[in-house]
């Protein structure tokens with residue numbers, strides 16, 4: 001199994017955020033952020049440290065599954081993930097972790113950068129599932145996604161590739177995720 005590369009994605013205009021690969025030292029943040037926001041997700045049971053650690057071990061073996069820490073001025077503001085499914089990318093685990101970084105456009109910019117990274121890596125649709133009652137539905141629609149279909153409790157959204165714009169950015173790889 002090839003090692004998972006450690007990635008850093010930053011905008012060439014120098015504006016935040018920086019997206020960097022999540023590592024073992026981020027697990028407690030990831031766990032706390034997820035547990036604090038579980039009402040917005042399909043999986044609602046609290047995650048304990050052992051479960052978080054075993055997720056990370058399995059994650060390390062999935063080459064095309066990326067979890068990013070969204071950083072602003074050197075501080076962790078939140079997280080977001082994107083992974084390859086059979087025939088599409090799927091956005092997942094998008095969370096503003098620290099409220100002070102919220103509602104500034106930071107997370108929206110991070111989402112666009114992550115989607116652009118994925119598309120440039122592999123030319124596939126970018127999709128996600130979101131619970132209908134989640135206010136993030138509107139946020140995704142403003143950030144380039146559109147509704148494709150729905151089930152009883154959730155929508156499927158796809159990135160509108162024709163209208164999609166993201167900051168000019170660079171991707172650096174630096175060692176392995178550990």
Ligand SMILES: CC(C)(COP(=O)(O)OP(=O)(O)OC[C@H]1O[C@@H](n2cnc3c(N)ncnc32)[C@H](O)[C@@H]1OP(=O)(O)O)[C@@H](O)C(=O)NCCC(=O)NCCS
Nearest residue numbers: 037040094095096101102103104105106107108130136139
């Ligand atoms: C979804 C989520 C990540 C968005 O975080 P956020 O900090 O609000 O994201 P942004 O700052 O990009 O959002 C922009 C909002 O700030 C406002 N804003 C303020 N200043 C802004 C600026 N300079 N640029 C852009 N937007 C700005 C916008 O009006 C927008 O509000 P709106 O969505 O009501 O229109 C966050 O609400 C969250 O973590 N939710 C809980 C977890 C969740 O539901 N995740 C998705 C699961 S599928």
